[in-house]
Amino acid sequence: MAEDEVIVGLEVHCQLDTKSKLFCGCSTDYRSDAPNTHVCPVCLGLPGAMPVLNKRSIEYAMRVAKALNCSVLEESEFSRKNYFYPDLDKAYQITQYDKPLAEGGYLEIESDEGGEKRIRITRIHVEEDPGRLVHMGNAERGRYSLVDYNRAGIPLIEIVSEPDMRSPKEARKFLNKLRATLEYLSVFDSEKEGSIRVDANISIKGSERVEVKNISSYKGVEKALTFELTRQKNLLRRGQRVERETRHYLEARGVTQSSRSKEQEHDYRYFPEPDLRPLHVMAWLKDIVLPELPDARRERFIAQYGCSLNHARTLTGELRLANFFEKVVAADPEGLSTLADTWIADTLIGELKYRDMGIDAVDPAGFTELLTLLKAGTITDKSGIEVLRVMLDQRRDTQPCETPVAIVDRLDLRKGSFAGTAHTGGERTGGDPLRTSIAEVLAEYPDAVEDFRKGKKGAFNFLIGQLMKKTRGCADPGELNQMLTEELKKEV
Numbered sequence: 001m002a003e004d005e006v007i008v009g010l011e012v013h014c015q016l017d018t019k020s021k022l023f024c025g026c027s028t029d030y031r032s033d034a035p036n037t038h039v040c041p042v043c044l045g046l047p048g049a050m051p052v053l054n055k056r057s058i059e060y061a062m063r064v065a066k067a068l069n070c071s072v073l074e075e076s077e078f079s080r081k082n083y084f085y086p087d088l089d090k091a092y093q094i095t096q097y098d099k100p101l102a103e104g105g106y107l108e109i110e111s112d113e114g115g116e117k118r119i120r121i122t123r124i125h126v127e128e129d130p131g132r133l134v135h136m137g138n139a140e141r142g143r144y145s146l147v148d149y150n151r152a153g154i155p156l157i158e159i160v161s162e163p164d165m166r167s168p169k170e171a172r173k174f175l176n177k178l179r180a181t182l183e184y185l186s187v188f189d190s191e192k193e194g195s196i197r198v199d200a201n202i203s204i205k206g207s208e209r210v211e212v213k214n215i216s217s218y219k220g221v222e223k224a225l226t227f228e229l230t231r232q233k234n235l236l237r238r239g240q241r242v243e244r245e246t247r248h249y250l251e252a253r254g255v256t257q258s259s260r261s262k263e264q265e266h267d268y269r270y271f272p273e274p275d276l277r278p279l280h281v282m283a284w285l286k287d288i289v290l291p292e293l294p295d296a297r298r299e300r301f302i303a304q305y306g307c308s309l310n311h312a313r314t315l316t317g318e319l320r321l322a323n324f325f326e327k328v329v330a331a332d333p334e335g336l337s338t339l340a341d342t343w344i345a346d347t348l349i350g351e352l353k354y355r356d357m358g359i360d361a362v363d364p365a366g367f368t369e370l371l372t373l374l375k376a377g378t379i380t381d382k383s384g385i386e387v388l389r390v391m392l393d394q395r396r397d398t399q400p401c402e403t404p405v406a407i408v409d410r411l412d413l414r415k416g417s418f419a420g421t422a423h424t425g426g427e428r429t430g431g432d433p434l435r436t437s438i439a440e441v442l443a444e445y446p447d448a449v450e451d452f453r454k455g456k457k458g459a460f461n462f463l464i465g466q467l468m469k470k471t472r473g474c475a476d477p478g479e480l481n482q483m484l485t486e487e488l489k490k491e492v
């Protein structure tokens, strides 16, 4: 099946990181607090309570609109979306319906083929978050739900894309780029649990469209859509039809499950919210100044620090990571940026992922010190990784954290420092510990030396392996290669 036959569109709900809710003064910082403690008559929907619009949240949404190249509408309007559900205290949600804040933009992502690709944005609208249901008990007994209205009234933006993505992977890239952009705009915090929720439409050309709801993580999008695509392909392969329906993504099991047998067109009886006037925001637009966004920062990293395109993409793909990089190289950009580029993008990210840690766990000053040791040739790359692992483990296990220099000294990792243990005389080699080790290895494995003379390449690698063992990995592999080659020539 050709890739261009897969059609994906996304509806992304993001919580705007304001201090107070959309229509009242309640604090949005509720996550560590008891349920129903961040509430007032407005966000509880008590009779007679009147909403007052939080201007900041509209400004935040306008920043997003501008960054996503959308046109802000002359007039937008809040509507009531009526439906009954326990997480909705008023029995309606205030949202924007036929007059959204902004329309018609785009976001550029890296396409599956490697180039840049535009994903069109249909619209951006502002609405309030409903409350949160907490399901207790299990299916057998004692099953009930609790409702927490702390979340009710938090400002959300819904960003609706055109069906321009051609694979689950592109959907993930879109979402990652969107997240980065929102974070650069300082309007969104992706680290907050539940701050993003995604509904996705996916179809195979010529078949019905399926809506997958309830995706609440970045990784979830690609997984949910990959599962759904396989399910649809299998149906078609068996000669069956794909039903037009809504399915829920069950994150723990990695599957989608039908929520209704037939998709029903809900009648939400939208009507303009009588307690709020239409919005006229054009006068505010000129005051919206955008900061440097991910694409611009990526180009700057390439120009200013000589980063490769791929590394620049990775480093600027997350605000915290980009800031970390710039802090690390700040003291000596000329000397450290090449090292920092590869050590952060290739090594550090992998080690963090392995430990399920974020970049915030790494002290930039400590990392600069590590790079400085590498640059000065005090330690080998291999020892560098060892030091980094110790640094991360100490942080993860909340042990006292040593500086890289302290770790190097404690583990005796300075280049050539194995001399004390490996040195056994060395008259012939003039006391150079590396040459001593080489001489020892050559003496211990005469057969390998013989094989090397006969032209067996594997023998050289075997000898290098033995040397790495003997030097406990402290020697620089490049140096080792060169010296072994020299010594073997002498032997001949």
Ligand SMILES: [Zn+2]
Residues within 6 Å of the ligand: 021, 024, 025, 026, 038, 039, 040, 041, 042, 043, 044, 153
């Ligand atoms: Zn409130």
